[in-house]
Amino acid sequence: MSDDHIDELIEAVLRQLKAEGLVASSSNLRSQADNSQTAGSHTHTNISADLVIDSDDPTTSMQRIIPGLENAADQDALVMLMETTTARIGVGRAGYRPKTKTLQLFQSDFAISQDALYREVDPVLLQKFDLFQVETMITEGKEQYLLRPDLGRKLSSEAMALIKSRCVKRANIQICVGDGLSATAIEVNIPKIMPVLISGCQSVGLSLGTPFFIHHCRVGVMNDIGDILEPDVVILLIGERPGLGRAESMSAYMAFQPRSGDTDADREVICNIFDNGGTNPLEAGAYAVQLAQTMMKNRGSGVKMRLSKDSER
Amino acid sequence: MLLRTKLFGKNYEFADIRVLMGKANEEKSGDRLAGLAADTTVERAAAKIVLGHVPLITLRQNPAVAYDQDEVTRVIDDGIDSAVYEQIKGWTVGELREFILDDRNDGERLLKISPGLTAEMIAAVTKIMSNMDLVTAARKIRVIRHCVNTIGEEGTLAGRLQPNHPTDSPEGIRASIYEGLSYGVGDAVIGINPADDSYSSVARLLDMSYEVIQAHKIPTQNCVLAHITTQMRCLEKGSPVGLMFQSISGSQKGNEAFGISVGLLDEAYALAKKNCYPLGPNFMYFETGQGSALSAEAHNGWDQLTLEARNYGLAKRYDPFMVNTVVGFIGPEYLYDTNQIHRAGLEDHFMGKMSGISMGCDVCYTNHAKTDQNASENLAVLLTAAGCNFFMGVPMADDSMLAYQSTSFHDIATLRATFRLHPAPEFAEWLESFGITNQSRFTSRAGDATIFLNRTSK
Incomplete structure (x- = not known):
């Protein structure tokens, strides 16, 4: 039987099997056939059996500072150049393309950003901090959330009713938590910032409203909260848009007596809240309490408050 | 102004050039956010057909913002080379597309008609071009x-x-x-x-x-x-x-x-x-x-x-x-x-x-x-x-x-x-x-x- 004939026969059998749904694709069966032919090589099999791959985590800060370029004209100077910036330099090249390690680190960093964006905040965390959950006008999941920022800025009517029935009104400080664009940011920062916020407010005699969690949340939702609960200050802790390899960054948006129609110009923000390199969440919490006191003293926030501060000078 | 076509036996009519231009776009979330996108894929196809018949003169007469209200409109309209414009104002958007793609018309030729075009005309022809149309047309033009x-x-x-x-x-x-x-x-x-x-x-x-x-x-x-x-x-x-x-x-x-x-x-x-x-x-x-x-x-x-x-x-x-x-x-x-x-x-x-x-x-x-x-x-x-x-x-x-x-x-x-x-x-x-x-x-x-x-x- 000629090779051509064999191939033809195999193809015919495959078509039959595929039609019956017994195999997925022709390549599978061919590679199985190839394996069975080479299975006699014991050495090959043994090497595979003994294979141990136990790769170091390439995302640690120690690994990240290792230059990809190994034969620089001045290798010490290359390390010094790399120390001046967080940009990905000194990476070297494979022809015109990045080296394998550099490419795979980039892909890993991208992956963690994506997972943070599409994941939901762990319900156990919400329970632990006694945060009941409400929804915005988003009803069709993450895709709609990304496409319709306007709907993420409004509470659903069920949310409004629930908040009215469960929350203390006219407190000094109303704390809210929103997923925003990163569930990870909320999960890593809330356990650290919440205790500081709560004890900080108590120690300076500020009354606290009933905190809750807003799913599919945009910053503008603060206006609805102000309209319903009328606190002096709303503090919204919300996940930021993930950067490459950095999904844990959170912002604290704050506004004095927010109402419908208010904009970012009426708000203050403490951004880049994360451990190791950003604004430490413990410090951010303490600063937020301080800022709340200033807002209450000035009876304003955002550009308005800054203008009044300027006129005092 | 009547802007209408029949497609698969159904009438598709567009109120004005603004509406037509929005619905003739390929799918973009921003157009949808603005409430300008076509409701259905067939409506989009219909909009492209109608837009293909619109003469260039109509697009000059219907800028995105009126001449007396917007300085960008004035910059563009005042910059039109009237001699070139007079030659092409009767062309339809569909004819402009075919002129651009005609293999006898090189980049220099395209740059010669460019001063006769308003932004709305260039936008309109872009809407009815496919991705490879856009690649090959742009490839002809060198701007040094x-x-x-x-x-x-x-x-x-x-x-x-x-x-x-x-x-x-x-x-x-x-x-x-x-x-x-x-x-x-x-x-x-x-x-x-x-x-x-x-x-x-x-x-x-x-x-x-x-x-x-x-x-x-x-x-x-x-x-x-x-x-x-x-x-x-x-x-x-x-x-x-x-x-x-x-x-x-x-x-x-x-x-x-x-x-x-x-x-x-x-x-x-x-x-x-x-x-x-x-x-x-x-x-x-x-x-x-x-x-x-x-x-x-x-x-x-x-x-x-x-x-x-x-x-x-x-x-x-x-x-x-x-x-x-x-x-x-x-x-x-x-x-x-x-x-x-x-x-x-x-x-x-x-x-x-x-x-x-x-x-x-x-x-x-x-x-x-x-x-x-x-x-x-x-x-x-x-x-x-x-x-x-x-x-x-x-x-x-x-x-x-x-x-x-x-x-x-x-x-x-x-x-x-x-x-x-x-x-x-x-x-x-x-x-x-x-x-x-x-x-x-x-x-x-x-x-x-x-x-x-x-x-x-x-």
């Missing part, structure tokens, strides 16, 4: 401009070196400049986005980048992409400015949101011609991007593609050295996914070229758009095939200040090698003399930032 060096020549591809740093550290930015230069990137411009827009910080970065250029005798121009008023102040006080930059919008109201006006741009242009250090004659650099007018609520009820075309109509007034769309920066509420970003990139590049602009593209995305780096690499390949003048060169495509992903130094080097393209001629010569390339190929020095340090002997 000169500042210190020459951009846009046949067989070349330039790169903007974008060495940003989260806190504007001059040492950190210099390190990224060295890295980019060692990959042959930086011929379009060494262009720094500052985190701090203050005069002293911007002046410091202008001085630093100019010193690098002088120290190594690099035939290129520098730019710090601060607000244009900050750059004007620097220029007045004697800072070395290669190119003057500004982000622009397709309507007067949109430009007001950016804190600029035609009067201010005129003033900046006059100052640039007088005080920028290069030979010129092209001294301006603009960035654009679909959706910016809508995000400032300055779109006047028109679609994002038409507003984008008007950016190029405005930019033309200043004969810029370079213009690029920042195509994926705005986020998924305007361009949702890979398809939409690719389409917008190809549209913008063609519209810029058709407007007679030296056109590049920041092929990019933010992490909440439904796309990835592979998709960006694809679009860069498509745009190189379309004859794009330049791309961004960012260390490993990851901008450490603006928190988005663009294209890398490696990408520009790869695209040149794959398509057999060269850097700007003066810059290519410098790369040879500096030993980064030898007969256009990388040497072992390529990719090594330390070759620019004084402690290294050549």
